Amino acid sequence: MGYLNKYFILRKHNLQVTVKKMKQNKLCYLFLAPYAILFTVFYILPVVSSIVLSFTSYNILEPAKFNGVRNYINLILDDDIFLTGVKNTFLIAVITGPLGYIMAFLFAWLINELPRWIRTIAVIIFYAPSIAGNLYTIFGVFFRGDAYGYFNAFLINLGIIETPKLWFTDPTYMLPICMIVILWMSLGTGFLSFVAGLQGVDRSQFEAGYMDGIKNRWQELWYITLPNMKPMLMFGAVMSITSAFGVCDVTMALCGYPSTDYAARTVVTHLFDYGFSRFEMGYASAIATLLFIIMILCNKAIQNLLQKVGT
């Protein structure tokens, strides 16, 4: 009894402290309110309503009907196309996510040692593809399916292939080529963060490391640069996960929507299909909810992994 009483007294005390702090900082809430309200309406509410809608069958016109976990059961057991989408998304995420991330860091690290004006130009060259709108459709010209396509012509001239390949219609080639395009665009905000972060690493640490017996640039990278860059690495990871799991623009624009045999379908394309072509909002919300969960778990796992870097 005594312990329980003590516990409640403690909780009560904590609550009083919190309330007092809140009263002291009344103006803070006023400052936060405009942003917080809009953020709640357009970011938190959608996530919550996605979760709620995922347990219903809803087509916007009729009121939502509760149907339990049927959406999830259908998704996982009956929907072969969704499973194709999951497989493709994972394939794209597992390959382009880490590769794009490492590329971003490596390039940022290498250009960091260049003279200032070259670095400025290099940052523009590497960053521009990610903000270039729908310029990636130009890859549709390079990889065109007939002999006019540069890549086909190139391979035919070399004698590697005899007839033109249908790069975006043949399921064997769709994903690899989309991955190339995604990698081309993957040096985004995370890359900028790396470039900026590397400039802030204290120079004297490198000299100290040299004295302490660091022999080459790779040891220096692992023992000095990476530990210093941990916060940026975490931020970059968030950005990578967002783009790796959100792929749909590139595959839809290049491989068509729907693509041959659904070979380029991703989870987001599937969500798009059910949400905006078939208006099965409940089902689409179930897809979105699964995607949220996967992304958050993946983020947690990667943040934990990054904690161990350089130790």
Place this chain on the structure above:
Amino acid sequence: MGKKKTDKPYKKPLIKRRRPNRSIGGDIAIYFVLFLIAIAMVFPMVYAIEASLKPLDELFRFPPKIFARNPTFDNFSDLFVTMSQSWVSFSRYVFNTVFITVVGTVGHILLASLAAFVLAKYDFPGGKLFFGIVVTALLFNGYVLSIPNYIIISKLHWVDTYWSIIIPAFAAPMGLFLMKQFMEGIPGALIEAAKIDGAGIGRIFLGIIMPNVKPAWLTLMIFSIQNLWNNRASMYIYSEEKKTLVFALQQIQSGGIARTGQAAAVSVVVMIVPVICFIASESQVLETMASSGLKD
């Protein structure tokens, strides 16, 4: 300077200036590879620009050439003609884009800096939790949230209005995140000094914080412009006279083979605006990004 160094070869100025732990051979090999990659990265953009400068007969040349032989700006002027022939005037599209971008950006910077200020500089219950949620929201891209967002916007009766694009842009989590991280770098002593001099929270915000975070303003502006410029809002807006410039341009792009030249010009216009904005503000953006790390 150069002559002086050759006078005293025993001083090895070249070696002395180099950083420790770098071999010349390694440098040459690595930067050669990096150079090749840079060329590969820039090639699609150069190709797009070249294509937009090719007259129609060169666009369909076989075998195709990468560089235009008689570069012209015909495609761009044709594009202008096509745009002015559409029943919604060209200036209307420009107005839509400018209106959405300006209002969205100003509102975003204002709201995000207000919130970022208290999150960065005051310790109040719920602040850390709120920021944690904002960081998690960085993970969600527009498509995943689009269905519930559509329902919310239609409940607010904002479908087919500018507000459907502008208001959600106010609350973009990236802006708040960058602003808050940047504001944390402002020394607390400045704020303490102002408090002792009798400044209230409003005075501190306007007089001390805001003037000191100019690079972050600019960065938020750039990101907001990139975001709103490429926002075609095809989900929320269906009236032709409310569509943005990029949306209208991309409608031309899908106009078939006769518009190949114009389509190339469209890609260049759509690409060049955010890239130029970035070039103009690169040093400020990088200054802001230096504080973008996620600490815990």
